[in-house]
Amino acid sequence: MSRINFNSPREAARAFTPKLAQFVDSTLYPQIWSDPALSPRDRSLITVAALIAAGHSEELPAHLRRAAGNGVTQDEMAAAITHLAFYVGFPAAITASAIANATFSAKENN
Structure with a gap:
């Protein structure tokens, strides 16, 4: 198969x-x-935050790429993930940070 x-x-x-x-x-x-x-940029930030809060890490890379395409910088995304740590938990934020790092590193290498 x-x-x-x-x-x-x-x-x-x-x-x-x-x-x-x-x-x-x-x-x-x-x-x-x-x-x-709402602007596409704001929608992207809201969507990424919701995915992180709900633990839906499978969808996160695609929405991180969309957020970057909608004008969210890596510094802004890092700040948003850090901010979320205090509201949704450090494990969720650390997982999101690792996924964001891998996603943005892959994008830079292409």
């Missing part, structure tokens, strides 16, 4: 649950992410 490798949890979910992916594609991005009440 061949193993299929995916670049993101979303890509893997799309392969297994196409209807779930359709909801994301038809509602989340075109309606929620494009709502002008």
